[in-house]
Amino acid sequence: MASRARPLNLTAPALAVLLLALVLAPLAAVGWRGAGISLGPADWSAVRFSVSQALLSAAFSTLLAIPVARALARRRFPGRAALITLMGAPFLLPAVVAVIGLLAIFGRSGVLNQALVAVGLPPISIYGLHGVVLAHVFLNLPLATRMILQGWLSIPAERIRLAQSLGFGPAETFRHLEWPMLREVLPGVALVILVICLTSFAVVITLGGGPSAATIELAIYQAVRFEFDLGRAAGLAGLQLMVGGVAALAAWILTRPAGFGAGLDRTLALPTPRGWRRGIDGVALTLSALFLALPLAAVLWRGLPGLSDLPASVLPAAGRSVLVALTSALIATSAALILALAAARRPRPIIEAAATLPLATSGLVLGTGLFLLIQPFAPPISLALPVTILVNVALSLPYLYRILLPETRALHSDYGRLADSLSLRGWSRLRWLVLPRLARPLGFGAGIAAALSMGDLGVIALFAGERQATLPLVVSQLTGAYRTEAAASAALILVTLSFALFWAFDAGGRRVAA
Amino acid sequence: MLQLDHVTLAQGAFRLTADWSAKPGSRIAVMGPSGAGKSTLLSAIAGFLVPNSGRIRWQGEDLTDVPPGERPVTILFQDQNLFPHLTVAQNLGLGLRADLRLTPQDRSRVDEALARVGLQGMGPRRPAQLSGGQASRAALARALLRARPILLLDEPFAALGPALRAEMLKLVREVADETSALVLMVTHDPQDALALGGDLAFVSDGQVQSPVETRALLAHPPPDVQAYLG
Numbered sequence: 001m002a003s004r005a006r007p008l009n010l011t012a013p014a015l016a017v018l019l020l021a022l023v024l025a026p027l028a029a030v031g032w033r034g035a036g037i038s039l040g041p042a043d044w045s046a047v048r049f050s051v052s053q054a055l056l057s058a059a060f061s062t063l064l065a066i067p068v069a070r071a072l073a074r075r076r077f078p079g080r081a082a083l084i085t086l087m088g089a090p091f092l093l094p095a096v097v098a099v100i101g102l103l104a105i106f107g108r109s110g111v112l113n114q115a116l117v118a119v120g121l122p123p124i125s126i127y128g129l130h131g132v133v134l135a136h137v138f139l140n141l142p143l144a145t146r147m148i149l150q151g152w153l154s155i156p157a158e159r160i161r162l163a164q165s166l167g168f169g170p171a172e173t174f175r176h177l178e179w180p181m182l183r184e185v186l187p188g189v190a191l192v193i194l195v196i197c198l199t200s201f202a203v204v205i206t207l208g209g210g211p212s213a214a215t216i217e218l219a220i221y222q223a224v225r226f227e228f229d230l231g232r233a234a235g236l237a238g239l240q241l242m243v244g245g246v247a248a249l250a251a252w253i254l255t256r257p258a259g260f261g262a263g264l265d266r267t268l269a270l271p272t273p274r275g276w277r278r279g280i281d282g283v284a285l286t287l288s289a290l291f292l293a294l295p296l297a298a299v300l301w302r303g304l305p306g307l308s309d310l311p312a313s314v315l316p317a318a319g320r321s322v323l324v325a326l327t328s329a330l331i332a333t334s335a336a337l338i339l340a341l342a343a344a345r346r347p348r349p350i351i352e353a354a355a356t357l358p359l360a361t362s363g364l365v366l367g368t369g370l371f372l373l374i375q376p377f378a379p380p381i382s383l384a385l386p387v388t389i390l391v392n393v394a395l396s397l398p399y400l401y402r403i404l405l406p407e408t409r410a411l412h413s414d415y416g417r418l419a420d421s422l423s424l425r426g427w428s429r430l431r432w433l434v435l436p437r438l439a440r441p442l443g444f445g446a447g448i449a450a451a452l453s454m455g456d457l458g459v460i461a462l463f464a465g466e467r468q469a470t471l472p473l474v475v476s477q478l479t480g481a482y483r484t485e486a487a488a489s490a491a492l493i494l495v496t497l498s499f500a501l502f503w504a505f506d507a508g509g510r511r512v513a514a
Numbered sequence: 515m516l517q518l519d520h521v522t523l524a525q526g527a528f529r530l531t532a533d534w535s536a537k538p539g540s541r542i543a544v545m546g547p548s549g550a551g552k553s554t555l556l557s558a559i560a561g562f563l564v565p566n567s568g569r570i571r572w573q574g575e576d577l578t579d580v581p582p583g584e585r586p587v588t589i590l591f592q593d594q595n596l597f598p599h600l601t602v603a604q605n606l607g608l609g610l611r612a613d614l615r616l617t618p619q620d621r622s623r624v625d626e627a628l629a630r631v632g633l634q635g636m637g638p639r640r641p642a643q644l645s646g647g648q649a650s651r652a653a654l655a656r657a658l659l660r661a662r663p664i665l666l667l668d669e670p671f672a673a674l675g676p677a678l679r680a681e682m683l684k685l686v687r688e689v690a691d692e693t694s695a696l697v698l699m700v701t702h703d704p705q706d707a708l709a710l711g712g713d714l715a716f717v718s719d720g721q722v723q724s725p726v727e728t729r730a731l732l733a734h735p736p737p738d739v740q741a742y743l744g
Contacts, residue, residue, distance in 0.1 A: 414594055417562055423583025428613040436599040513599075 012342030015335060016354035022394055023357050026369020027241065033372050034234030042211060043219060043232075047239060049208075050215040053129060054197035057136035058190045064137065065144035065189070066182065068288045071281035072145070073152035074272050083289060084149075087142035090292070092448070092502055094455025095202035096475045097491040098139055101295025102126065103206075103479070104302055104488070106134065111298070131207035136200060140193045142292065147192070151185035152178070160271075170273045191251040198244040199362035202457040202472065206479050216240040220364045224462050230372060237368040245360030252359050252398070303492030306485045313466075313474050314490045318497060321454055321471040324385060325501055328392035329450035333442060335393065336400035337408075341434065344408035345416075355401035358394040363458025366391045371462060384463035388470070392453040399452075400445040407441045436512065443509015447502035454498045471497070516559070516664060516696055518722075521568035523554055530554055532722035533568075534715075536696060538663060541687075541712025542725045544700045547742055550717040552700040556666045559698070560589045572664070583612075588657040588695075590670040595653035596641040602628070602652050603637030609656040627655040631685060647678045651685065658689050665690060667699040683709045704732055704743060718742070 072084065090098070105111050106126045113123040126134065155177055163173055201217045208214060214222070216236050223233035272278075336355070343351045358366075370387050374380045380387070411434065419433050435442070457472035464473055471494045478487035517535040524530075530551035536542060544552045557563045559570060561582035570577045572586050588609075596605045606624045607616050616624070628637055631651040641649055650671055657665055671682045683706060690697045699710055707714050713725035718738050735743060 415597060417560075417582070417589075418591065418594055418597070420562070420582040421560060421587070421589050422608050422612060423581070424608065424612045425583070432600065432604075432608070432612075432614060433597065 009342070012338050013348065013350055015338055016348075016350045019335065019354040019394065019397065020350070020357065022390060023361060023366065025373060026366045027361065029369040029372040030234045030237045030241070030365065032234075033231060034236075034238040037231045037235035039232070039235050039239070042214075043216075043236060043239070045211065046214050046216045046219040046236070047243065049129070049213060050198060050217070050240075050243065053132050053136070053204075053208075053215065054194050056129075056133045057140065057197040058194040060133060060137045061140040061144045061193050062148075062186055062190045064288075065141055065148050066186075067280065067284035068141070068145045069148035069152055070178070071284045072149050075281055075285070077285075083285070084146070086289070086292060087146050089499075090139050090142045092451040092455070092498055093139070093296075094457070094472055094475075094491075094494050094498055095135070095139060095200065096206070096457055096472045096479070097299060097455070097495045098295065099135055099203055099206045100302075100475070100479060100488055100491045101297075101299045102131075102135055102138060103484070104298035105295050106131075111294075127207055127209070128213045129208075132204055132213065135203040135207055136193075136197045138291065138295065139203070140196060141288065143196075144189050144193060145288070147189045148182070148185055151181045155181055164271065168271075170271070170277060173271060188251070188254055191247065191254060195244065195248045195251045198247060199240075199364075201362075201364060201461070202476065205457070205461070205476060216243065217362065217364045220368055221461055224368065224371060230368075230375070233368050234372060237365045240362060240365050241360065244362055244365075248359045249356075252356060299488055299491050299495065302485060302488035304489075306489035307492065310489055310493075311474075311478065311483075311486050313469065314471070314486075314493065317469050317471045317474040317490075318493055320385060320468070321494070322497060322501070324389055324392065324470060325450045325454035328389045328396070328453045329446045329501075329505070331389070332393040332396045332400055332449045333446040336397055336404050336445065337434075337438070337442065340401055340404035340408040341412075343405060344412040355398055359398050361394075363391055363395060363456065364462065366394060367459035367462040370459075380463050381465045381468060384460060384465070384468035387463055388456075388460045389453075391459040392449075392456060395456075396449040396452055400449055403441055403445045403448075404438070407438050411437050439509045439512035441509070443505045443507070443512070446509070447505030450505055451498045451502040454501055455494065515571075515573060517569070517571040517574075519569040519571060521558065521565045521570060523551070523558055523563060524566045525554075529720045530717075530722065531568075531720060534722075534724040536698075536713075536725060538573075538696050539690075539694050540725075541690065541697045541710050542699070543707035543710050543712070543714045543728060544698055544717060544722070545702065545704070545707055545714055545742070546717030548702075551720070551722070552717050553668050555717070555722055556589065556668050556698060556700060559585075559664070560587050560666055561585050585664075586662050587664045587666060588660045588662045589666040589668065590650075590653050590657065592669050592672060595670065596649055598641050600640075601637060602633070602639050602641065602644065605641065605652060606637075606656045606659055609659040623659060627658050628652075630658060631655040646674055647682070650674065650682050654682070654685055654689050657695075658693065661693040661695075663693070663695055665693070665695040665697045667697065669700050669702075672702075679706065680709060687711070708732065716742075 072080065103110060103126065108123070116123055159177060163177055168176065199217060204215045204218050205221065208218060216239055220233050220236045220240065223229045223236060339351050339355055342348070367387070371380050374383055415433060419429060424433055455472055457476055460470050460473050464470070471490065475487055475490045475494055478490055515535050515537060518532040521532045522529065532555060544555065546552055554563065558565055561577065561580065564578065577585055603624050604614060606627060607614050607620065610616065610620050610623065625637065628634055631654055633648060633651055633655065636644070636648070644652065653670065667686065671679045674682065686697065687710070697710065701707055707728050712728060714728040714731050715725040716723045716739050731739065
C-alpha cells in the first residue's frame, strides 16, 4: 500500500548531493591529476610499508585483546567498570598525545631504556616499524577489547546454562562456546583496525619516516610539503584510495558498530575457572591496564611542570583548534540529523551514499584533492582552517549517521503518526519532538565529532603555515624538534580540551534528555 | 457526510474495500477478526495510507491530498497517544497550536479540558506519572480541544480493565456529543459496540460492510458475524 503522498521535501537530498560533491570533487581532481603519473620504487615501498604495518598492528591488537576481553568477561572485581571506561578513552585520545606518552615510556630517554641501561642491557629504539606498530596497538587494543568483550557477552545465557548443566570444563567451554564466537567476531575486529591503521598519519609522521618506514599517507604529505610535486601526491592519493577505500567499505559493510557506552553487563555470569587460569586473567588485566595507563600518566607527569612556560604558539593554536572542533561538530551533527531523519521516513540510496562514501577516503586524500582544486584560484594556506573544517565534517559524518539512524527510526515509528496527526511540522517538530527525544544521542555524537576534530592531525598538515597551525600540529612539531617537555605540556592541554569538549556535549545532551 | 467511495486498500495479497457513507455525528463500531483490516480503514481515513483506488470525502471535499494533521480528524492510537517528554498540559496544548505558543486563553482552555475529563491539577505532570486510564482521559481531553468533526478510536482502551473501559466509553460519548463528532471505533468486544450505541460496521473477507444498527445486528447476526461471535 502506498504511504501518504507528502509534499516533496528536497532539503535532505540537496544536502546529500552537496556532501557527495564535497567528497567526489577532490577525488576527481586526484584522479585527473594523478592518472598516468608513474610511481617510483620509493612509492611502492610506501605501499608495502602501509600494508605491512597495518596488518601487523591489526594482528597484534586483535590477538592481545583476546585474553583481556576474556578476563573482563568472566571476572568481577573492583575497578572493572572503570577499566572498561578507560578502554573507551583511546578512541577519543588524539594520536599525537598517545605518541608522546609512548615516547616517555619507550623512547630514547624513556623509562624503559633507563631501566635497560641501568642493568647493563643495550637500549631499544622506538622509531621505525615496531614503534609504529606499538603505537597502533596502544591506540587500538582497547577498541579490539571492547568489540571482543561484546562478543563474549552476546553468548546466549541459555547456551551457558546448557554448558554448565552438561558439566563443561574450561576446554569444552572454549571449544563449543567461545571459539565459535571468536571465529565470527575476530575477522571484523581485525578489519576495522586494519582500516584505521591504513589511514593513520599522526603516528607515522613521528615514529616512522625515512625511506624504509614511510606510509602512503606520509609520502603524500612529503610530496606536497617538501617536494611540491602535486602530480606525485595525486598519484599516491589514488593509491591510498584504492588500498584504504576497499578495506574501509568492506569493514563498514561486514561489521556492526562496537557499541561503546552500552551497558556491558549481564545477570548470568560466565563460569569463572580457578587455579592457573585465574592467574592468567589477572596478568592479562594488570599488563593491559599498565600498558594503557602508564603512557597517559607520563603525559601528565611530563606535561604538568611546563604548563607555566608554554611556547607562544600553543595558546593561539588551542583557540583555533577549539573553533575548528566546535564548527565542524555543529555542521556534521546537523547534517547527520537531517540525513538520518529523512532516511527514517524513507530510505534513499543517495542519502546512504553521502553518509558512507567519506569512509573510503582519508584526510590526506581529500586534502590533496582540495589542494589541487584550490591552488589555481587562491593560495591553499589562506583556506587552511575552512578546509580542515570541511574535511572533518566529511570524515565524522558516517559515524554520526550511524549513531543517529537507529534513533530517528525509533522516533519515526513511535511518534511519527501522532506528530503528523497533530500537524507537528518544521521548526515545531524539531523544537517539541526531535530535539528533546534525541538530545542524548545528539549530544554524544556531537561530543565524538568535536573530540575527533580537536585531536585530528591530517589535512591541516598539508595546508597550514605558522599562523594556521592547530594544536595537534603544534604538538607534532614540538615533538619533531625534540622539545619534549613543551610537547608534553601542549599535549596535556590538547587531551584535556578533547575530553572536555566530549564531556560538555555528552553531559549537555543527557541533561536536556533528563 | 463521510463518504467512502469505492475505496480499495491493497498490500501484497491483502485487499480491503469499503463503499458506504456515514452522517455527521453518527457512532459506528468497527468490529471483525484480527487482521481483517479494521486499523487499515482508520489509517486511510486519518491520512496515513493512500487508497489504491476510490475516494474518501468529507462534506463533499476529497481528502486524498490533505495531510493527516489538516484533515477534519482526531485519531487515538492503541498506545503512544502522548509524548512522554512533554507535560500533560503541553500534550493538550499541541492540540491547539503545534508551536505551543499558547495565549492565556489557550491555557485556560487546556485547564478546562483537563477538568472536564477529571484530571484537574494534573497539567504539570509527565505522562509516565499517569495511570493507563488517566492517559486515555488526557488523550480524550485533547480530542475535546481539537474538536474535529471525525473522531477515530483505534482500540485506545484495549489495555484497560472492563470497568475502566466502560467509564472511557461513557467519556467518549460525552466528548462526541459536545463536539458533535462522527465516531468510528475499532473494537473486539460486542459489549463495547453496544455501549457506544449507534451502528456496527463488520469487517470480513476483505470488505468493510455498510454499518447496520448494532442492537438489531447482534440480536439477529448473519452467519459471518455469528461465526465471529462464537
